[in-house]
Amino acid sequence: MTCLVKYLRVGQCRHLECIAARSGRLAMIDFPSFCGLIQHPHAGWILFDTGYAEHFFTATAKLPQRLYRTALPINLPKEEVLLNQLTALGLTACDISAVIVSHYHGDHVAGLRDFPRATFFAGKVATQEIQSFAKTPWQATLAGKLPGLLPDDFEKRINYIDDYPTINLPEWMQPFSQGFDLLGDASLIAISLPGHSAGQMGLLIPDADGRPVFMAADACWSLPACKEGRLPSVLTNFFAPHGKAYEKTFIQLGQLAKREPEIRILPSHCESSWRLFKDE
Ligand SMILES: [Zn+2]
Numbered sequence: 374m375t376c377l378v379k380y381l382r383v384g385q386c387r388h389l390e391c392i393a394a395r396s397g398r399l400a401m402i403d404f405p406s407f408c409g410l411i412q413h414p415h416a417g418w419i420l421f422d423t424g425y426a427e428h429f430f431t432a433t434a435k436l437p438q439r440l441y442r443t444a445l446p447i448n449l450p451k452e453e454v455l456l457n458q459l460t461a462l463g464l465t466a467c468d469i470s471a472v473i474v475s476h477y478h479g480d481h482v483a484g485l486r487d488f489p490r491a492t493f494f495a496g497k498v499a500t501q502e503i504q505s506f507a508k509t510p511w512q513a514t515l516a517g518k519l520p521g522l523l524p525d526d527f528e529k530r531i532n533y534i535d536d537y538p539t540i541n542l543p544e545w546m547q548p549f550s551q552g553f554d555l556l557g558d559a560s561l562i563a564i565s566l567p568g569h570s571a572g573q574m575g576l577l578i579p580d581a582d583g584r585p586v587f588m589a590a591d592a593c594w595s596l597p598a599c600k601e602g603r604l605p606s607v608l609t610n611f612f613a614p615h616g617k618a619y620e621k622t623f624i625q626l627g628q629l630a631k632r633e634p635e636i637r638i639l640p641s642h643c644e645s646s647w648r649l650f651k652d653e
Contacts (some may be wrong), residue, residue: 374560377412378581380588380639380650383424386480403448405645406480407639409454409458409588410462411578416556417470421492421576421588422641423484424450425455429494432479437514441479455484462604466490473534473563474557475590476570477503478517481641486524494555494563496572497509497533517570526607534574543579545633548625550579566626567594568619575653586650587629592622596646597640599627 379564385405409421425447425537427547451457456466469488474495475481485493491511507520537553540562552562553574569591575586593599604623630638639646 374414375580375582376560376578378578378586379410379462380407380647381410381453382406382647383408383426383453383455383458383484384447384480384558385425386445386447388445404445404594404642405644405647407641407643408481408484409576409586410459410641411517411561411562411581413556415558418464418468419561420469420472420488422475422481422590422639423487424453424470425480426454426484426487426643428481428486428522429479429519432519437511438519441514441517441519447636456487473561473574473576474499475566475575475588475641476573476628478570478591479522481590483519485522485527488523489538489607490634491530493527493531494534495531496565497535497621499570499572499574500531500533502571532619535572537563539547542577545585545636546577549626566590566622568592568616568622578651581637584635584637589626589638589640591641592626593640594642596630596640599623599640600630602627 382405385403386506387401389405393460406424408424411419413419428649466488467490469491472485472488474493476499503518503520506518513520523527527588533580534553539551539553542549542552542556550566550569552564555563557563559579563574564577566589573590575590575592578586594605604620637650639650
């Protein structure tokens with residue numbers, strides 16, 4: 374089942390380079406956000422995350438949420454707005470039939486409100502966490518979560534990835550062994566990537582126009598650093614409360630990336646992976 378896949382750059386924030394990889398400089402760098410656009414032969418147009426969107430600015434207008442954008446200043450040029458990029462591809466918001474959510478950090482879900490017809494897929498624990506955060510805005514903000522980004526009818530549209538059948542992954546995906554078959558045809562397989570954020574999921578597309586694509590969300594921020602085993606700075610423990618699990622996922626991803634260069638691994642913020650994929 375061949376899917377067509379695009380990887381779109383949707384806004385960026387600025388922060389210290391040393392946060393993304395140990396031995397990085399103490400200088401401010403742009404930290405882009407990417408999201409996946411998938412054309413499935415039967416299920417139509419599907420997104421993997423949404424990147425930033427105008428809703429982000431509304432959701433962070435007041436304290437305490439304002440702290441989020443003060444700490445990580447956001448830039449979203451017009452041409453990178455996801456809806457504008459879809460328009461340029463001849464699509465409308467209503468063409469998007471589903472959004473697969475890797476996790477609920479604001480830079481991954483800011484555009485959910487833009488897709489009125491979409492069904493949402495996300496991990497159960499992750500979803501329960503952001504819903505519970507609606508009552509504790511300070512805690513939510515410190516965890517990088519903005520419940521205000523969820524559409525009003527979110528509960529009617531959410532499907533828990535964990536409820537889908539598990540399938541064994543192809544041998545070449547080792548050390549990752551199992552995933553959730555989202556469409557029942559093994560074309561889109563969600564893979565648990567614990568550690569960075571509650572219930573984080575990646576997405577494997579075994580046949581993305583002839584090659585496998587693995588969208589790895591925030592399991593690592595820089596694929597070159599991941600291959601070299603350079604973990605992000607300890608500063609990022611602030612954003613990744615489950616350090617040991619993060620480290621394990623990071624090492625597994627690095628092993629896979631080194632052994633299987635044919636798999637297009639696309640972390641959500643890795644500019645060099647995006648460039649390679651785009652230029653092919
Ligand atoms: Zn994240």
